[in-house]
Amino acid sequence: MRVEIIPCLQDNYSYLIINENNNDACVVDPSEAKPIIDFIKKNNINLKYILNTHHHFDHIGGNKELKKKYNATVVGFKNDAQRIPEIDVLVEDNQLWKRDNFEVKIIHIPGHTTGHICFYFFNEKLLFSGDTLFSLGCGKIFEGTYEDMFESLNKIKKLPEDIYIYCGHEYTLQNSKFCIEQDPDNLDLxxxxxxxxxxxxxxxxxxxxxxKDEKECNVFLRAKNVESFSKLRDLKDNF
Incomplete structure (x- = not known):
């Protein structure tokens, strides 16, 4: 398997997970269809599945066009069946979803939205975290609670440290400015x-x-309890 990073909109990332044996692919969070179609055409990719971490438009904006063009199957959280367009397969927390050579564990990580999930390709050590965990940051809390987000991040923290985390946006530089202000003596950071x-x-x-990087450098993952996490989230909201 290989992962191709597809920049979309202003600062979103969509991801193609490609089986190199036959060029079958999943796309995670297609913000818009055109950049994905362009890559597929150029590289003779067979798009089979659309995986949505949550229902926000900048993560599902390409669903309809991609499904229509490639007859792809849309996979999303069962409680977001009314909010994810063209959804076909309803998944739930801790479910193992397996199709063709793609094998994924579904982890429900609410906070940013109530129905947010991540896709954990455990054999390949790949985690697609959407807008819950960013590099050096975490998502804004729109629908959940501080407790929800703190617990969701703790779920991720318990996974193997050598997994690769692919998040929904290119926010890392701005996030780093906040982290270093909170943790100025952190040499890893x-x-x-x-x-x-x-x-x-x-x-x-x-x-x-x-x-491993995130646990060493991301102040939100280093928060010891909900109280300290909540203070950090409030400070970041006004940063």
Whole structure:
């Protein structure tokens, strides 16, 4: 399997997970159809599945066009059946979803929205975290509670440290400015920021990150309890 990062809209990322044996693919969170169609045409990809982490338009905007064009199957959380367009397969927390050579664990991670999930390709050590966990950040709490988001991040923290995390947006540089203000003596964070600046200067995506990196550098994952997490989230909202 290989992952192709597809920039969409202003700062979104969609991801193609491609089986290199036959070029079958899943797309995670197609914000818009055109960049994905362009890549598929150029590389002779067979789009089979559309995986949505949550219902926000900048994550599902390409669903209808891609499903119509490729007869792809749309997969999303069962409680968001009315909010995800063209949904075909309803999945739930801790479910193993397996089709063709794609095998995924579904993890329900509410907070940003009540129906947010992530897709954990455990064999390949890939986690698609949508807008719950960003590199050096976490999502705004729109529908859930501080407790929801804190518990969701703790679910992710319990996964193997060597997994690669693919998040929904290129927010890393801005997130890093907040993290270093809260944690100025963190040498791991200082080193990560140097790499982030270099990557952005060279027009290279700052994702994926590893869970190990995030646990060392992301102040939201380093919060010890809901109270300290809540304070950080409030400070970030006004940063």
């Amino acid at each position: 200082q080193n990560k920021i140097a790499k982030i600046i270099k990557d952005i200067k060279n027009n290279i995506p700052t994702v994926p990150s590893t869970l």
